[in-house]
Amino acid sequence: MTAIPRSLVLVLGVDKYVLDACERHDVEAVVVVGAGQRDYGLQPVPEGMTVLRVDSVSSPEAVLGALHRSGYAERRFDGVQTSDEWAMVTAGMLAAHLGARAIDPVTALYFRDKTLQKRRVREAGVPAARTHVIEDIHDLGDLTELPFARAVLKPIAGAAAAMTSMVGDIGRLRALSAKYRGEHTGQRTFALEEYIPGDEWVADGVLHDGEVVFCALGRYGVPCMTTIDRELPLWLRRFDPNDEAWAYELGEPVVRRALTALGLRDGVFHMELFHDAETGTLTFGECAARRGGALVHEEVQAKFGVHLGEGALFGALGRKPEIEVKVRPETIGGTYLMGRPGTLFHCPSPKDMSALDGVEYVRVESAFGASLSSAVGSTNVRIAQVLVSASSEEALLRRFEELRVWFDERLLIAPSGPMSGLRAWQRENWPDADYRDLPWQS
The missing domain is CATH 3.90.1170 (Aldehyde Oxidoreductase; domain 3)
Known part of the structure; x- marks a missing residue:
């Protein structure tokens, strides 16, 4: 009797929960680890997994070079997975070359470029902020006034709200431009987004074949921008689907419509939305095609018994995740x-x-x-x-x-x-x- 070969997945970056899922489901993992994550040293790769060291997991050249040097370039990978925000497009491009499953590169781009993302969501009828692209934050050109009364300035494809600022007038924008020019910042293309007030919600979940098979809603204590401006400790909590069913009735349709508009078919997502308590409406904030940071995985597993690392791995492999939700009170x-x-x-x-x-x-x-x-x-x-x-x-x-x-x-x-x-x-x-x-x- 011929043994069924183990699935082989190329993992860009160290996500301990994805690697835990590999061990639990007997999936062979080749883990590409960048210099920054090695130097940080918080999450080790489990023993028995192949580790390829590169300068950056977001560089197709670096990853392909490591695959060829190690002899893995000729192996048949079943999927390419990453939880690294900066390596999403890279994962899709590498998968196309390797003949493996992964997020489509253009779909990945819609989850990275905040201006493309919001435009597509708005076109699908989901409320979202209007945006204006600043091609080079070091040179504002002929921009003499803000396109919106109040705006948020951020890198066009950033993460963790880094280099994100409130902008109330053109003077503030010019000051930030001069600051970033003086610091010789590497990120130069920025977005000005229309400021959306309200409570900041989160949605974390799992998709399979274009359908949301699990969604957990919650909220930040205060919006992320307020957290940064006031130097407050960030906190989140999860909404209970029984005691706070109203939140799910309001939020889940918006989440599904936004994900459909963005074209994500499989894997996990982390979405942020703004809730207007007076009008009872939700406005799309932004969405990532990966699990959220902070303690998102732990919150979801503790409250619902759902393992987002498994959802991410199965999404990369095209398997339907076996999700059994057990809500704790x-x-x-x-x-x-x-x-x-x-x-x-x-x-x-x-x-x-x-x-x-x-x-x-x-x-x-x-x-x-x-x-x-x-x-x-x-x-x-x-x-x-x-x-x-x-x-x-x-x-x-x-x-x-x-x-x-x-x-x-x-x-x-x-x-x-x-x-x-x-x-x-x-x-x-x-x-x-x-x-x-x-x-x-x-």
Whole structure:
């Protein structure tokens, strides 16, 4: 009897949940790891998987070179998968060359270029912000006024709200242009988007053959732009499909129409929308053809029992995911644990935090010795993240605040600044050790 060969998937970047799904479903994985992710070192590749090292997983040349050097260029891959926002189009292009399944490159482009994305969604009748393309943020050309009364400036294909700013007048836009020109920023093509007010919602789910087979809705505590501007710790919580059925009745049709307009057929998605509580309407924000960041996977798995890594892997392979939703009654959410500017010497361990009431998962992302900046700048700045369950949203928010205080009290961070400030910090934390430069006594 001939054995059925194992499926072979090319994975661009390290997503521990996709690799976990590979192990659970006996899928052979060749994992391409970029220099940045290797240097960061947070997520190791499981033993037994083939690792190809490249400078960048978003470079087709780098990935093809690694495949040829390793002898894998002639292997028959069943799928190409990535959870890396920057490698979406690359995955589609490589799959076309390798004869494997993956997201179509043009579809991937619609999930990257925010102006193309919003235009297509608007054409399908889904409310979305109007946009204006700035071809080179270093040179505004003859732009003398904002196209909208209030706008959001962002890279045309960015991630995590990096380099995203509120713009209220042409003076502010010119100041940002001068700033980015002075910094010699690599990203030059930007979008000005019409500002859309409201609560910011999220939708995370799984598609198969063009149909949404699972969708989990939730909301940010405050919109991401407000989080960045005010340097607040980001937090999310999931809507309960039973107790908050109204949110699903409002949100799911919009989610489905937007995904249909964008052409995604298989895999996972992370969508953001704006909810106007007064009118009860939703406006499309943006969407990624990958799982969300922060603790999105953990929130969805904790609340619904759904493994988004499996959905992503099966989407790449063309398999229908076997989804069995089990809704927990508790309120589930995640929050960032921040720090202070300086050098991190110590923070509580995941084991210590997991022993606290309601804490279900902890990820510490900064290693001891890391330099902590005072500027937030994106939704990726934090020391750690924590997943919490509680009896209600009010109880969840109380627990978040208690955890932040508890965490902050146990941080050991050497402040930035002159040596005299460090000496004062040293005396405060080690009062019994005398390191003064005293005269020698015979």
